[in-house]
Amino acid sequence: MTVGQPVADGQPVASGQPMIGARDLAVVFGGRVRAVDGVDLEVDAGEIVALVGESGCGKTTLARTLLGLEKPTAGTVLFEGKPLDYRRLKDFRRQVQLVLQDPLGALNPRHTVYDAVAEGLRIHKVPGDEQAQVSEALSQAGLRPPERFFLRYPHELSGGQRQRVVIAGALALKPRVLIADEPVSSLDASVRGEILGLLLRLRDELGLTVLVVTHDLGLAWNIADRVAVMYLGRIVEVGPTADVLQSPQHPYTQALLSVVPDIARTEQIVLTGEPPDPARIPTGCRFHPRCPVVLAECTSVVLPILGIEPGHRAACVRVT
Amino acid sequence: MSLLEFRDVSVDYGDIPAVRGVTLNIERGEVLGIAGESGCGKSTLAATVLRLLPDSARVGGAVILDDQDVLTMTWGRLRAVRWADAAIVFQGALHGLNPVQAIGKQLAEPIRLHKTATDVDARVAELLTQVGLPPSRARAFPHELSGGQRQRVMIAMALACAPDLIIADEPTTALDVMVQAQVLDLLTSLVRELNMGMVLISHDLGVLGTTCDRIAVMYAGRIVETGPALDIFDDPRHPYTRALAGAFPRIGDDAARYAPVGLPGDPPYAGDLPSGCTFHPRCPEVMPECATTTVELRPAGPGRAAACLRVLP
Ligand SMILES: Nc1ncnc2c1ncn2[C@@H]1O[C@H](COP(=O)(O)OP(=O)(O)O)[C@@H](O)[C@H]1O
Ligand SMILES: Nc1ncnc2c1ncn2[C@@H]1O[C@H](COP(=O)(O)OP(=O)(O)O)[C@@H](O)[C@H]1O
Ligand SMILES: [Mg+2]
Ligand SMILES: [Mg+2]
Numbered sequence: 001m002t003v004g005q006p007v008a009d010g011q012p013v014a015s016g017q018p019m020i021g022a023r024d025l026a027v028v029f030g031g032r033v034r035a036v037d038g039v040d041l042e043v044d045a046g047e048i049v050a051l052v053g054e055s056g057c058g059k060t061t062l063a064r065t066l067l068g069l070e071k072p073t074a075g076t077v078l079f080e081g082k083p084l085d086y087r088r089l090k091d092f093r094r095q096v097q098l099v100l101q102d103p104l105g106a107l108n109p110r111h112t113v114y115d116a117v118a119e120g121l122r123i124h125k126v127p128g129d130e131q132a133q134v135s136e137a138l139s140q141a142g143l144r145p146p147e148r149f150f151l152r153y154p155h156e157l158s159g160g161q162r163q164r165v166v167i168a169g170a171l172a173l174k175p176r177v178l179i180a181d182e183p184v185s186s187l188d189a190s191v192r193g194e195i196l197g198l199l200l201r202l203r204d205e206l207g208l209t210v211l212v213v214t215h216d217l218g219l220a221w222n223i224a225d226r227v228a229v230m231y232l233g234r235i236v237e238v239g240p241t242a243d244v245l246q247s248p249q250h251p252y253t254q255a256l257l258s259v260v261p262d263i264a265r266t267e268q269i270v271l272t273g274e275p276p277d278p279a280r281i282p283t284g285c286r287f288h289p290r291c292p293v294v295l296a297e298c299t300s301v302v303l304p305i306l307g308i309e310p311g312h313r314a315a316c317v318r319v320t
Numbered sequence: 321m322s323l324l325e326f327r328d329v330s331v332d333y334g335d336i337p338a339v340r341g342v343t344l345n346i347e348r349g350e351v352l353g354i355a356g357e358s359g360c361g362k363s364t365l366a367a368t369v370l371r372l373l374p375d376s377a378r379v380g381g382a383v384i385l386d387d388q389d390v391l392t393m394t395w396g397r398l399r400a401v402r403w404a405d406a407a408i409v410f411q412g413a414l415h416g417l418n419p420v421q422a423i424g425k426q427l428a429e430p431i432r433l434h435k436t437a438t439d440v441d442a443r444v445a446e447l448l449t450q451v452g453l454p455p456s457r458a459r460a461f462p463h464e465l466s467g468g469q470r471q472r473v474m475i476a477m478a479l480a481c482a483p484d485l486i487i488a489d490e491p492t493t494a495l496d497v498m499v500q501a502q503v504l505d506l507l508t509s510l511v512r513e514l515n516m517g518m519v520l521i522s523h524d525l526g527v528l529g530t531t532c533d534r535i536a537v538m539y540a541g542r543i544v545e546t547g548p549a550l551d552i553f554d555d556p557r558h559p560y561t562r563a564l565a566g567a568f569p570r571i572g573d574d575a576a577r578y579a580p581v582g583l584p585g586d587p588p589y590a591g592d593l594p595s596g597c598t599f600h601p602r603c604p605e606v607m608p609e610c611a612t613t614t615v616e617l618r619p620a621g622p623g624r625a626a627a628c629l630r631v632l633p
Contacts, residue, residue: 055467140502158586159358186493188357188523189567192580202580218526221571222580245571260503261526262570270501279544 013269019209020066020096020177025075026233027061032279035061036223039075039232040068042308045176048203048210050220050241052256053230054133059213062230063179066211067098097170099180101187102162107154113138113239114150117168124173133172139166142198155317160191167198176211177203196223217260221245229253232276232286234305239312249314252287274288285317293318323348323517324369324406324485326613328380329363330541336591338364340541348484351508352463353528353549354432356538359585360480362521365538366487369519371404386484403430406485409471409479409507416474417462423473424448424458430480442625447476451506467501470572475506479514480604486511490525504531525561528566529553534623537561540588540598543617547624558624559605597629605630 028034035058043049051059064070067075068089077084079092095178097120100106107116115132120126126133138146140162152160153201172177180199200223202208212224220227220241227244228315229237231254237250248254255269256285271290276282282289288298295317303315322345331339339581352363367373368383383390386405393401410416418426427444430436437443439457442558445455451472462470478486490509493499494560506533511518522528528535532549536557545558556562563583569576585602594601595614600610610629618627 099553139625156473160586189525190357190583190631193567193580194584195582196580197582199439200580217497217571218569221569221573222576242577256497257571259497260571261524261530261568268501270505271498291488 001128015045015047018078019045019047019310020080020211021074021078022062022066023078023214023308025062025065025077026073027058027065028073034233034278034281037281038066038305039230039235040305041228041232041235042078042240043177043209043211045048045209046203046207047226047227048199048212049226050222050224051211051213051228051230052215052217052220053254054277055196055303056213056278057230058150059230060181063098063181065210067094067096067179068286069098092174094126095175096179097175098182099167099170099178101182101185102154102159102166104151106143106163106166109154111153112150113143113152113154113157113165116154116165120169120173123238124177126173134168137172138165138169140171140202141165142201143168158191159187160194163187163191163195164198167195167202171202171206174178175208177211179211179213181213182215185214186217186285192219198234199223209217217245217257228254233278234280234286236287236306236316237312237314238306243312247312249292249312249319250316251293251318253314255292285315287316322346322384323350323386324519325382325384326365326368326605327382327384329365329379330382331361331368331380332377332378333362333374333590337446337593338377338590339368339540341381342538342543343542344536344543344546346485346519348517349512350534351518351520351532353532353535354519354538355523355525355528355535355561357523357564359587359590360538361541361590362538363489366408366489366519366521369406369485369487371398372406372408397608400434403481403483404434404436404591405483406487407481407483409474409478409486409488409491416477417470419462422459422461423465427458427476430477434481436481437523443480447479448508450479450523451476454500466499467495468502471495471499471503472506475503475510479510482514483516485517485519487521489521493522493524500527507531523564525553525564529565535563537609541590542598542627544599544628545620545624545626547616547621547626551621557601557620557624557631558628559603559630560599561626562603576597597627 021037024041027036065072117137135146143149143164184195223242227241228235231252248257255271257314258269284299284301288294301317306313306315326342332363343470356362362510366380379391424444428440431440431443443456448455453472492503529549534548535552536543537545539560545561556565566581574594596613596617615627615629618626619626620631
């Protein structure tokens with residue numbers, strides 16, 4: 001089955017209206033761990049952007065900071081083009097919702113589907129008919145008819161249905177942005193496609209903006225308009241999905257792509273060594289100790305932070 | 321003679337049939353992949369090899385490892401077989417390692433128990449080197465290691481007594497792509513180097529397609545398709561295999577852009593299986609007779625078989 005509507009000419013449907021973004025953002029833990037170390041990013045209204053990279057590269061920290069859950073050490077989070085006001089986050093917290101993965105504990109096993117979806121409405125003291133709002137969110141997440149799911153418990157649902165309940169919980173608050181952190185990484189192959197199809201449909205039907213954090217490049221190929229590749233706290237390559245994934249410019253992106261299981265693949269570039277340590281970021285290009293095509297100047301070169309202007313760009317001295 | 325042979329193996333948990341008549345074999349130097357959604361019986365089938373199933377499980381058929389039926393072995397003999405003839409690497413490497421003991425000590429335990437080396441420390445160092453860790457890491461505790469390093473320790477553990485067969489149950493499911501590539505590289509090169517056999521279990525047909533020699537696809541406790549890995553991945557014959565293969569898009573395939581492929585519904589509950597072909601309620605190509613006809617594996621090309629009425633010999 002094919003879920004989701006293919007976009008006519010494969011072009012992004014984004015509006016060009018800035019929705020959520022970061023400028024020169026840094027998040028340092030304990031004065032040493034530079035988890036996010038200078039990030040510029042803009043996600044436009046109605047756009048789906050995939051943030052990809054190995055574990056430990058700072059994806060979750062960046063996502064949490066965009067959600068207002070973590071305060072930047074330096075730089076700014078922007079919502080609709082305006083800097084976030086940390087004394088007035090109430091409205092923002094409704095409009096930007098986090099979606100986690102059910103198998104990793106997003107649902108409480110002792111709460112019914114109804115209570116799980118109503119929880120956010122109650123926390124935010126949203127006025128209006130609670131049952132109608134829960135019903136609408138469940139339908140939007142593809143759980144129809146919604147009343148049939150009200151009194152079920154997570155263990156009585158399939159993996160796909162549980163993940164839909166998690167998404168319905170976010171939708172109940174009528175957000176404008178979903179930030180999904182590894183929404184499908186431990187789900188079965190069959191469920192994965194269903195959930196990705198749902199994210200696409202929500203963008204098409206509700207105009208939602210989606211930032212999806214993942215190490216799964218196939219996911220990005222499936223649904224993202226643009227891809228941002230993160231390495232050790234920085235975005236090292238960004239651009240339209242087809243450009244970044246079909247003609248990657250940064251050696252790190254090339255290596256990541258080469259290890260995606262694919263029988264048509266020519267040659268794997270398996271990077272050795274340990275996941276890099278954000279407490280000890282190398283000088284020069286931060287990727288140089290693991291770079292298969294490193295040049296002498298890479299140990300000292302100062303690479304500027306990739307800005308938010310449109311197009312395909314990479315932070316590498318080999319790219320002119 | 322095969323290294324491992326499943327002969328019509330079945331496993332029931334009480335009155336729930338989790339594995340229903342599986343026949344399969346693995347040769348030395350071969351990597352066999354087992355694919356399928358969660359709950360289809362992959363882990364249960366694998367656990368029969370070392371009889372690691374709970375008491376509630378009733379096992380039928382025969383599991384022949386190195387010419388002996390594991391299912392009828394005495395416990396004494398079975399203890400010798402575990403580690404020395406066959407070893408399991410589990411998912412995620414979270415279980416299986418003792419959090420309060422240095423990894424070198426944990427590696428030494430099976431070596432001492434089975435007396436497979438006289439200089440135990442030297443063997444521990446050799447094992448760590450084999451899996452790409454510096455021997456000095458023997459003093460590290462599990463929490464001091466990254467996920468990928470812990471998985472390497474689990475592999476070293478499985479290699480400790482030089483088994484003929486390794487069973488890797490979702491060894492990379494919790495790991496990211498680069499670490500996954502490192503671990504799979506390591507496993508497959510060890511299999512070739514040491515001329516072992518390996519059973520690799522995964523729900524990711526892409527991983528199996530690039531790593532295995534042959535693949536068996538399971539659905540509801542049965543094998544529904546087997547064949548050479550590349551054939552299965554490239555040209556699946558069973559509609560279920562096609563759905564699994566489609567779920568992981570090939571980057572560059574324009575048909576997959578903005579069109580993720582899923583398979584609606586769920587694998588059936590083992591205690592309440594559909595009639596006829598158990599896949600028929602979810603099958604995109606179902607025919608009326610599928611609900612009433614039990615379909616066995618039938619030839620589907622050179623070295624291939626599929627259990628689908630649409631597959632013509
Ligand atoms: N609260 C924290 N305190 C200290 N270090 C942290 C904290 N959160 C994350 N880190 C560190 O920051 C780095 C980036 O982590 P994370 O954002 O979770 O990466 P990813 O999501 O890409 O795996 C890691 O080295 C991690 O250990
Ligand atoms: N200890 C057990 N007791 C009862 N049922 C079990 C037990 N272990 C597994 N099952 C059931 O057996 C079936 C197969 O499970 P399993 O072998 O774990 O599948 P897989 O590894 O493919 O996910 C499932 O329906 C599961 O619920
Ligand atoms: Mg993360
Ligand atoms: Mg399993």
